[in-house]
Amino acid sequence: MKKTSQLLLEYGQILISILLASIGLKAFLIPNDFLDGGVTGIAILANIAFGWNTS
Numbered sequence: 001m002k003k004t005s006q007l008l009l010e011y012g013q014i015l016i017s018i019l020l021a022s023i024g025l026k027a028f029l030i031p032n033d034f035l036d037g038g039v040t041g042i043a044i045l046a047n048i049a050f051g052w053n054t055s
Contacts, residue, residue: 030054 025040033048035041047054 025054 025036025044028034029036030044030047035044043052043054046052
């Protein structure tokens with residue numbers, strides 16, 4: 001039983017971190033034309049260069 005609650009807690013933390021990262025991306029990085037590293041940066045660059053949807 002404890003393993004199930006630990007797993008749900010970890011999934012909840014992952015969900016919160018994904019939501020915060022997406023808010024930061026949409027509210028700060030994309031409107032100000034900042035680039036990020038990794039796949040996120042490539043997606044933002046493709047959005048700026050070609051108008052492709054970032055998501």
